[in-house]
Amino acid sequence: MKRDEILKKSEKFRWEIGEDFHDSVIESIYDEASQIADNAIEGNKNYSRLDLKLDKILTSRLYGFPIMLALLAMVFWLTIQGANYPSKFLSYILVDFIHGQLITFFNILSIPDFLTGLIVDGAYLASAWVISVMLPPMAIFFPLFTLLEDFGYLPRVAFNLDGIYKKVGAHGKQALTMTMGFGCNAAGIVATRIIDSPREKLIAIITNNFSLCNGRWPTQILIATIFIGAVFPSYLAGLVSAAAVIFIALFGISLSFLISWFLSNSILKGEGSAFSLELPPYRPPRFWQTIYTSIIDRTLIVLWRAIVFAAPAGIVIWLVANVEINQVSLAKYFIDFANPYGLLIGLNGVIILAYIIAIPANEIVLPTILMLTTLMLNMTNIGSGNGVLFETDSVNVTADILRLGGWTTLTGICLMLFSLLHNPCSTTIYTIYKETKSLKWTAISTFLPIAMGIVLCFFVAQIWRIFIG
């Protein structure tokens, strides 16, 4: 048959040409490219001395990492500091003012209390909280990040971390996807498409969750301020809490190395493959356009997603806090049930319920915790009633509520660790499924971090109780 002949012939040719076929194709491409370029270029053929000088500093063995840490710290510090006031302002408008107006409005229309609660106290307030907490940090973090990106710094980060990732058997480009994860894990996971080998891509996907995402920063910052900064004298408090947050972030990065190493030596065995990363030229970022596009493309899209998830979650919170069996709310049943397990790992029942409700969006963990805590303590004078999400106007009130709820420094530490190490949000899980098309890997990516979180928090809690009390 003719077809078999074709195949036989090509087989024969393949042997004649030899194994280096692929290489010789590439070689001839390079040869020809350099010849054409040589003919077409006149004048300066060795260019970019300034680039080289800058690269020598930014990617040097000595300064590379300190500069990276300093830039990271600066971005976070600007985000933490800058987000404070607009957050308060937004919460004043959305939570204090419009919420009250809506209730009045619903009352005038004599809409049943049940519906008012569900819509205004549940869906609306959850969304309002998410906007006031998330929008300001995102509107600062994303443009700053994008400026660094446009300048050309991200490939240098990848270059710096490439060696470590390769040593642990992963792909150097994982440094890029990990950095993206600091904004949003779902975005980081989509970005793993730049990684060629399926094995390394899987490692990058599974470990992306160790990058603290945008939705988790507010929790980290607030808890660090209340439970860690407060232990120190006030002139040190700010610095110490910022350091605690950076520590958690760095701990996450270390875990991503560790788990990558573990995976590439067990279920995803293999060597890290070589890749050539072109360090692109530095370019002065176009400031205003960057601000514009990063707010439109990133901030608003991520925010919209959060609101889409927050509204139904708000309804769920309101329902579990208000639907009662034998005059005890569903929330209380669950919290009482989960409390002993929570305490075992340094947390409590409230936190566990909050993490279940907040699976769709990490952003609403903290408001859910506050609401559930007041509910358990029957603190009717704070907040507006059962199942109403609220933002407290000052850190002190939050601290008081949590302390009354039996929180200690240990609870704070364990919550920070658990916030780093728990299941990804539902969008991320769905994105993982879309990228891997495999239930098995989706499940591993989902349950591995939460298992690690439980184990780590358990040991921290036990050791803390033995030595500190």
Next chain:
Amino acid sequence: MQENNSNCETCPAHNLNNLKKLGIDMSDYDYVVALAGNPNTGKSTVFNSLTGLKQHTGNWPGKTVSRAEGGYEFNSKKYKLVDLPGTYSLLSTSTDEDIARNFILFGQPDATIIVVDATRLERNLNLTLQVLEITDRAVLCLNLMDEAERNDIKINVRALSKELGIPVIPAQARQKIGISELISAIEDVITGKFVCTPRRLKKYHSKIERAIDEVSKDLLSEFPNLPNARWVALRLLEGDQNIINSVKTGEIADLLERQKQDVINET
């Protein structure tokens, strides 16, 4: 009357006036134009200035991992522009390179714009040559000319165009310079006003060249309607098991057709 005035038509101002940015409105397009290039060459900037869209541009490789599409209208023809992921080559097997290669190969765009960084011509030409291996109609957009000038790099555009056999348009996409010339060059290539004679790799090992020739000739006699026979031959010589099987079962034409449909349907 304007049609008769050929002076007007060659004037860039005329072109820009005739350019209608259609954003994401791509209904009833007449032509499909692919946008290929290395990462960090300003591909997305070219895309944005043609379509009027505000796709985010970034200075790191792998920014565009999937395809973006937009449209523009020029001389009352509608063009659909497909922004492919930026890649260094079309040879390896990563997802982004697959997307780029499959689109050019199977999506059969009416023309392909290759955006290159004028300050890194040699490296960028690697991809250019690979694109020219699998398509006949292409335009080279020599972007970032201002940076090249700042660094005293002078490029002989005419010579380059002659070497490659396709139009070469110097541009500074950020400043919207060269965009109108690019649009007319695309039109010229599609309408056949400029006949491309794309540079094919001559310096393949002569043995390889002979093998490709023979195998593709055989393929064409067995499957007369096979598009991209040369490419199939190359894959056979490389030992691509998928392609070998589909030649054995005779499904190869179907496979290519399916690929084409996939590429077209993919959003």
